[in-house]
Amino acid sequence: MFGNRDYLTNYDPKKFRQRLRVFTWCVLCAFFLLIARMWYLQIVKGDVLRQRSESNRIRIQEIKPLRGLIVDSRGDILVNNQSSFDISIIPEIAKNAADVRNRLAGLCDWGDASIFLEEAALKSPRPFVPVKVARNIGRDKLAVVESHTLNLPGVVVDIVPVREYIYGAMDAHLLGYVGEISSSELGRDASAAYRADDVVGKYGIEKYLDDVLKGKSGGEQVEVDAAGRRLNVLGRIDPVSGHTLVLNIDSDLQKVCWDAFKEQAGTVVVMEPRTGAVMAMVSRPSFDPNLFNRGISEQSWKTLTEDPLCPLQNRAISGQYPPGSTYKLFVAAAALEEGLITENTETWCNGTYPMGNRTFRCWRKRGHGTVDLHRAIVESCDVYFYHLGDMLGVDTMAEYAKTFGFGSATGVSLPGEKSGLVPTREWKLRRFGEPWQRGETTSLAIGQGFALVTPLQLLRAYCALANGGTLYKPWLVKRIETADGQTVQEFSPEVEGIVPVSRKNLDILRNALWGVVNEPHGTGGALKRKEQDVCGKTGTSQVISLPDDEEDQKGEIPYRFRDHALFVCFAPYTDPEVAVVVVVEHGGHGGSAAAPIARRVIDGYFRLAQERGVK
Amino acid sequence: MKIDRRLLINFDWVLLGMVLLISAIGILNIYSASHNLYTRGEPLYTKQLYWLLVGLVLMIITFSVDYHTIIRYAYLIYLVGIALLFLVALYGNITHGSQRWLVLWGFSFQPSELMKLVLIIVLARYCTDNVQDGFRARNLLVLFAIVGLPVYMIARQPDLGTAMFLVLLFATITLFVGVGRKLILWSVAGGMALAPVGWFLILKDYQKERILTFLDPDRDPLGTGYHIIQSIIAVGSGSLWGKGFLKGTQTQLKFLPEQQTDFAFSVFAEEWGFLGVVVLIFIFLALILWGLQLARNSRDLPGTLLAFGVTMFVFWGIFINIGMVLGIFPVVGIPLPFISYGGSSLVVLLMGAGLLMNVSMRRFILQP
Structure with a gap:
């Protein structure tokens, strides 16, 4: 079937050479398009995209400062900082985060500090970034979790400082209280001195002198990879704790x-x-x-807001x-x-x-x-x-x-x-x-x-x-x-x-x-x-x-x-x-x-x- | 087999040089993309080197056998290709939800890659036999059958990128051989009529998502848009001079997806910058123009068609892959010839290069 040599005699190279020229031009145009696009990305937008690659690579991780103490005129501490414990899971280490979560939930009765974990968080493209699953667990529960660490791969405990009002209700109106900044407070703040998860004074002196008490955040410049794994600390600025307030209160x-x-x-x-x-x-x-x-x-x-006596x-x-x-x-x-x-x-x-x-x-x-x-x-x-x-x-x-x-x-x-x-x-x-x-x-x-x-x-x-x-x-x-203990400002x-x-x-x-x-x-x-x-x-x-x-x-x-x-x-x-x-x-x-x-x-x-x- | 001395004299050293140069760049690039990647067994660049050696052997075999003989056995080769695709469908390994791999003696291989070359050979044969002055409708129907079967089998693996690539290759060769104006119009009309059917019936959700993401990468920056955004950042951040070999942050910190395979070019562009890219593209261009020149100089139709087919095979690979990496085309799994990691692709390309050399070295010898 392929034995005859018709194709040799019937071959008319001219026609094909003409078409080859057209295709050659097409190829040249295509390559020109690629180079033009490359020029645009690398030369025209090069600086912008290089910055984006830097911001990809380098994260600034905030280090929160400790809030200032409040003491009375005789040095008796009225407000202190205490540790509260949060639990997070690092998906990459946990392998099966949902499973670890369930094991965690089964350890003890969690009561208020219920274990949560959104499914979406598990699919995070940065599996080395911890996902929070429980907030403010008590020391008893912390002990239970710590004694089971072998069964809970990827579970880490974060220590979060919280305010401790030593005398409770006695000083409540005077000292006030703190809470996570609300979106309206965040919107009002023109100086952008606050971030979304900051704890701010909501009432009393905590609110009135929040500027003095809150301190200054530090930060770490960390190189991370695509998975969110920390590779290097490139720089660190230590946080500055908030100032101590000495009151005239006895x-x-x-x-x-x-x-x-x-x-x-x-x-x-x-x-x-x-x-x-x-x-x-x-x-x-x-x-x-x-x-x-x-x-x-x-x-x-x-209960507090609906009390007719307005506590x-x-x-x-x-x-x-x-x-x-x-x-x-x-x-x-x-x-x-x-x-x-x-x-x-x-x-x-x-x-x-x-x-x-x-x-x-x-x-x-x-x-x-x-x-x-x-x-x-x-x-x-x-x-x-x-x-x-x-x-x-x-x-x-x-x-x-x-x-x-x-x-x-x-x-x-x-x-x-x-x-x-x-x-x-x-x-x-x-x-x-x-x-x-x-x-x-x-x-x-x-x-x-x-x-x-x-x-x-x-x-x-x-x-x-x-x-x-x-x-x-x-x-x-x-x-x-x-x-x-250095005096910053003395009032008279x-x-x-x-x-x-x-x-x-x-x-x-x-x-x-x-x-x-x-x-x-x-x-x-x-x-x-x-x-x-x-x-x-x-x-x-x-x-x-x-x-x-x-x-x-x-x-x-x-x-x-x-x-x-x-x-x-x-x-x-x-x-x-x-x-x-x-x-x-x-x-x-x-x-x-x-x-x-x-x-x-x-x-x-x-x-x-x-x-x-x-x- | 008797070796004609003229064959050695006419051997296409330039082509071999270009192919080896690009392959070497490819292996260096894979080294950069994967040296700090954890993989089982041998590192990827060593594996690619082994595949290069295997491919060179197969290349020698390919150019040693007269291409007329290859054309003679074209239909047999086609049947073998189809049989391999059947084997994949029956026994293929499933990775990432698609069945593309055939494992033989510990080597995994993608018959769909081989099919690209097989298709060029079988089309060269069919056109030589049946086409005098452009296609007639009857010819097209037969060709549809010849091309349709592997396209269907590959599409259901599913590997839509490769399937579309075969269609594209087929269309290119058909255009080259010559089609009446009417037929072109009918094909375009038919294609447009079938597009919505394809969108709703054939394309899977993730494929539609890719197309939508291509139109607007910021639709889902951490999901499907992630690839293209990270790729563009990588390419652009290379600027004029590049960040230097092994110093691309996007690459080394693995922000780039599929960085040793489909997005290998981003790695190259990030580390070598615009200058490096222009050099690589010019080498590619030289290769393509060289191939087209071979098609022009061939004394007979099968030689012209083989040379043209293989050249366009390489061209489309370059154009689609780089276009995708630069965000001109949607994300499709087409490797960059000689650069992307992947044994099947490299071996098939080297065999293709063998075919080109085959045509090249026999251009002065008329078969008896």
């Missing part, structure tokens, strides 16, 4: 306050009048900040209360300074103060009889102050209140502070579109009505009374130190202003405050110690005003309508070194509900001072 005193206050809701704050140093701050009810450490459970979070609120700075009779001192100061009265100005209190078709009442139904300023403060006579209010007018009262720091935030180093409210004519018009009523001035003169103060504001104003007129900024952070008392009240008038007021506690008929008798050195003032702030005929049934009115009990005091009378404010929400009368708590705190303070002095 942890022992904090404990005294915590124990002194057993009521449902309220707050105790202790300040040093000479400096504005905050020595203790307790808010009740409280919560355990350690719950937030590795992400709070949904259940616990719900997450720091009442010392964000609770706003009508100041009640504690406000009278500032009304008196205004009247004295304006020259409307002297310490001898007397008035007659028969228990009522008629105005138009309304009658304002003194808290003491049968009246106080003839009272001068001193007696009016000591016995907290309302009628005397109704007169003063009328004489001063709302705006003059507001002027003086503002000089005592009311109506604006104190600037304490804590987030979420409220500014309170000092009402004026203009404010009312703006807020309600209605003119100011004369009767509202009358209420205001005894600290009821629109006026709102935070316990910290009130305490600071009383410190100004105590120290001779200097208004300090509440001073919480004493010093910032590096982790190894900050003067916000001097109240426009003369020495003489301040003495008159202080003397009256001494009388409140130590004289017969004084409303603050609970604070009368054998040293007779405490000055103070009771306050009862009305939540709603009740008609006269219901006054007698106070014991039966619902909790949420009961009056708040306030007490604010300082000691000793000469050269005061400690001031205390107590607010008991819905506690009733200041003298009966708040003053005993203040007594325990004052007693505790002097007992501690004595013990330490002896030492």
Whole structure:
């Protein structure tokens, strides 16, 4: 079949040579295309792609810093760092990660720290990158896992530092808590100083001074291969631990306050009048900040947020209360300074103060009889102050209140502070579109009505009374130190202003405050110690005003309508070194509900001072 | 067998030189791509060297037998090729989900690679016998049958890349031999009509995914798009001078997939840069042009067809493989001739080179 040689004679090379030329050109074009593409990739995009190959090869692995500690004024640690343990599986070593996972899950009852492992993670193209399967396991479980390491190839334990709040709920509002940064916080942060899995302060000092506490991340420049295996460390920058905060808080005193206050809701704050140093701050009810450490459970979070008493609120700075009779001192100061009265100005209190078709009442139904300023403060006579209010007018009262720091935030180093409210004519018009009523001035003169103060504001104003007129900024952070104890920044008392009240008038007021506690008929008798050195003032702030005929049934009115009990005091009378404010929400009368708590705190303070002095 | 002295005088040393040069570059490149790769037994570059030696022996055998004799036994050779494909279907080793390998005495071999060469031989024979001045429709039907059977068998292994390659080779040779305009139009129309059928009925999901990824590599950067992205990074990062032998980070840290086989060219481009690439491509170009020149100088049709077929076989391998590595074509498993690791491919190519030499050295001798 192939025997004949037809193909030799029939072969016409010309035709094929022509076609070969066409094919040759096609081949040349194809090779040109390849070279052109190569030119584009290697010469035009060469630099860009070389960078991409470098970033392929070199990873920056963040090394997280330790968060700064927080200690009290005496060096007692309030917040520490503890180890928590996470479990990861390295797929490449585990070979069969799902199987290892199941073995791990079968080891013990994992409870909350359930073992998780997404299927997708197993198919990762970088099998040397560990995949997290459990977070925050306890030491007991860690021991179980470690004793089975032979059966668990590829299982590694990561140590993750967590915050340990030594005193738990006691310091919760002050110190706050931390948590993983949320996407909204991340979006807000323009400086890009935070990364997606950073732990940041969420509340309290942890939040307010997060910058100082968080420290600086270090990093390792690591060469990795396609499987994610670390080959070389090319460079390393050590992380810098966060700074230590030294607070003015005295942890022992904090404990005294915590124990002194057993009521449902309220707050105790202790300040040093000479400096504005905050020595203790307790808010009740409280919560355990350690719950937030590795992400709070949904259940616990719900319990906290749905509690009608709002345990997450720091009442010392964000609770706003009508100041009640504690406000009278500032009304008196205004009247004295304006020259409307002297310490001898007397008035007659028969228990009522008629105005138009309304009658304002003194808290003491049968009246106080003839009272001068001193007696009016000591016995907290309302009628005397109704007169003063009328004489001063709302705006003059507001002027003086503002000089005592009311109506604006104190600037304490804590987030979420409220500014309170000092009402004026203009404010009312703006807020309600209605003119100011004369009767509202009358209420205001005894600290009821629109006026709102935070316990910290009130305490600071009383410190100004105590120290001779200097208004300090509440001073919480004493010093910032590096982790190894070098001082970074030392803070000193900050003067916000001097109240426009003369020495003489301040003495008159202080003397009256001494009388409140130590004289017969004084409303603050609970604070009368054998040293007779405490000055103070009771306050009862009305939540709603009740008609006269219901006054007698106070014991039966619902909790949420009961009056708040306030007490604010300082000691000793000469050269005061400690001031205390107590607010008991819905506690009733200041003298009966708040003053005993203040007594325990004052007693505790002097007992501690004595013990330490002896030492 | 009597050896004619003229055969030795006319032996194509240039062709042999080019083939050996490229193969040597290939082995160096495989060394770079795999020296730190863990493999059982011999390292890959040693294995490739053994295959090179085997291939050279087979090359000598191939050019020693007069190509007219080879053409005479073309159909027998074809039957052997088909039989091997049947053996693969029956006893072949399955790796990565496809059945492509035949294991004989410890050597594994891909008959589908051999089929490329067999197809060239059988087409040369058929065209010589039946075609005077272009194809007629009847001829085409027979050819479809001849080509269709191995294409089908390879496609169901599945090895769609090689199957398509056979079709491409067939189309090239057919065009060369000459087809009427009408037939071309009909074929194009038919192809376009069949394309959607192919997409929905024949292509498997992973194959469709590859085509989609080719159109947009960032569809799935860690999955199917990974290969092409890493390859482009490797090639581009070579820049003008390259990173140097054994210094390509993409290669040495194994970011490149299949770096000693299908993506061997990325390794080369990363380490040798644009200059190295241009040199390699020019050697390839020289080889192709040399082959086409052999086709031109052959005194008879079978010689022309064999030379042309083998040359285009090499050309398409180069063009498709490099095009794929550079992201011009979708990812298909076509090795780069003489460079990619793979015994079957290398041996078959060397036998192809043997055929070229065969035609070359006999171009002055008319068979009696």
